[in-house]
Amino acid sequence: MTKTVCIIGAGPSGLVAAKTLLHDVAPATFKVTVYDAQPRIGGLWPLDKDDAAGLLHPGMVANQSKHTVQFSDLAWDDNVPQMPKAWQVGQYLKRYSETYGGADVRLGHKVVRTELQNDGVWKVETESNEGSQSHVFDYLLVTTGFFGKPVWPEYLPKESEIPIVHSSKYRDLNGLLAGGSSKGHKILVVGGQMSGIEIAGTIASHLSSAAHCPGEKPIENPGKYSIQHVAQRPSWVFPLFTSAKPEAAAPPFLPCDLPSYNLANRPHPLMNSSGHISEESAKVFNSVFQSVLGTDQGDFSPDIKISDALIEQQPFLAMSNHYAEFVRSGIISVKHGKILSLVGNTAEISPTGEKIEDIAAVVLATGFDPCPSLAFLPPEVLETISYAPSHPSLPAALAFHGTHHPSLSTLGFVGFYRSPYWGVMEMQARFIARLWVAANPSKVFKEALDRDSSIQNVFNLRVDPRLSQFPMGDYAFLMQEFSKALDMDISTPRETPSLANGKSMDILTPARYVSKGASKSQLTEAEKNLTSTHETALGGLTKARFVAYAVFRSLLGEWKLERDLVSRLPSHPSGRFVGTAKFLLRQGTTDGRSVSHGDDLGMEYLYIEDGDFTASNGMKFRATRRYVWRYDEARDVLSVWFAKTDDNMRADYLFHDIDFIVPNAEDKAVQNKGWQAKASHLCIEDLYNVQYGFKFQAVNLKEWTIGYTVNGPKKDYTISGVYRR
Incomplete structure (x- = not known):
């Protein structure tokens, strides 16, 4: 029946x-x-x-x-x-x-x-x-x-002079800031777990894009805004791609859940690792997470560092490609505690009593009931x-x-x-x-x-x-x-292929x-599902798949740059450049490339370097240059584009695609150099041969190098530069 x-x-x-x-x-x-x-x-x-x-x-x-x-x-x-x-x-x-x-x-x-x-x-x-x-x-x-239903904390008024939205309702900066009477310049994000970190990272990327996009800005004066993120304690922040071999200088990358759900890493039968977390278990988990990330997060900011007494506490996890780097840059400022009250455009934090003033809007990452x-x-x-x-x-x-x-x-x-x-x-x-x-x-x-x-x-x-x-x-x-x-x-x-533990x-x-x-x-x-997963794992472990993605994600922010130029022609002086290079995240633009309506352009960087060039003859002058860096997810390709001379916020034409070289698994010396890549570009009669080296510390770039050999009728020089945080 x-x-x-x-x-x-x-x-x-x-x-x-x-x-x-x-x-x-x-x-x-x-x-x-x-x-x-x-x-x-x-x-x-x-x-x-x-x-x-x-x-x-x-x-x-x-x-x-x-x-x-x-x-x-x-x-x-x-x-x-x-x-x-x-x-x-x-x-x-x-x-x-x-x-x-x-x-x-x-x-x-x-x-x-x-x-x-x-x-x-x-x-x-x-x-x-x-x-x-x-x-x-x-x-x-x-x-x-x-x-x-979204949780609405008791300390918040139902009506306010500044916009207050739950993180689930955030869509864009215009929608968040519209209708607010406050002239403030701080966006307050409340909540420190998964949704708090995700939404803070998302809003920061929108602010960065608004500030560095070409043409008309989507909001007025986007560069004035910052994010004040109030969280009771820091969380481990994982990018969307991690490595099954985080200890390698040239680590392979996979979608984060594939290494996480590798049953070969756990003794069988499995014992429940969730629910109650003892101090000993917490130490183990926190140690594993630090190993996967290659950091206790203190190199980004002491406000998100997980060490000392926190190692014995049950860990909190969150996912965000850009949150930690935006904390380093100062776009996101982290405050530890709880919001005690919100009066007008000023919030008070417990237990310190610190006040956050000039709030333009509030985003609640307070979860759901x-x-x-x-x-x-x-x-x-x-x-x-x-x-x-x-x-x-x-x-x-x-x-x-x-x-x-x-x-x-x-x-x-x-x-x-x-x-x-x-x-x-x-x-x-x-x-x-x-x-x-x-x-x-x-x-x-x-x-x-x-x-x-x-x-x-x-x-x-x-x-x-x-x-x-x-x-x-x-x-x-x-x-x-x-x-x-x-x-x-x-x-x-x-x-x-076998991993460090000798197991597949x-x-x-x-x-x-x-x-x-x-x-x-x-x-x-x-x-079909099983084949897709297997091909993805093989692509990450035996080829250079997803490395371009990992490099692109990790470039965000400011780098110290030192570059040497050695010319073999007296008409072009040798010298040394010392300065900074900034990778400024923004929504992908159509400039210089053919796209169809509805194509997902992803994100890109406006690259700006600025510093002093000291020639071998003692002359010193200010030097700057701009490029646009892009990642094409469909092709898994990282590329560099020239910026237009008449509008240096826009891309002009392709400089080169970066071709990653799969290191020989048996050659430890090559492995220790990190990921190597090459590119070439013919500029009229001048040939640019480019060599890259990307050395990782687990999921993050530790340093990277770029070398040019330029040959032409009137050019014969080499450039070697190193980028460090």
């Missing part, structure tokens, strides 16, 4: 739950209805570039790659970048919904009330343009996610699941890693926890399907239920002063536990867990 299921929420959790119930169990086992209050599917994720009404900016870059942001049986299109934009994730979800259809999806229908009947069925009441409706279902599945996502459940059900609004990280005590409660056999949950990795959501959906289908559960499944202690763990963690940033944050452990309960085997890892990478992805009985088309999609 077919059972009816009501799924509340059409985001990733709801869509994978519907697909699992309809396509991964016997046909006609379930009839599924999906309700969502929004007029579209996708939940947080916008479906196109212009969909700006939701909680994520369409252009926001995901902080994990498409190898983690995936379901096992739908492959990403090859032309999507490694770290997809939010709207591209929405497009993936749209394809997923179309590929695995069959559910009755009712958009614009908000579930306002549910009632658990005596026979265990659910009465569900919805409101829409069609009015109020009630329907009865055999099962209720909550997939509403953790983002119930998940409790509204459960508001439709009846009081007796909320009591059963130990609903606790005072514990926003753990608002419900649910069994087997957030999937159900033993006393409520017809109620399930998918994705109701912070940091819901897509593979875990898929596993939760499979677990619920097994729970609701298995009249006679297997011995393995029953044993997993019997030994589960998830509910007690929630109670313990609610009063734990050493609670981790993400209480259910051990992705690999969760995948292991679900796969054991479901009697699923992880597929054999594809071979990659064993990268965890959802595609390594394909449902038993998967169709031929599902297996084909899983194989």
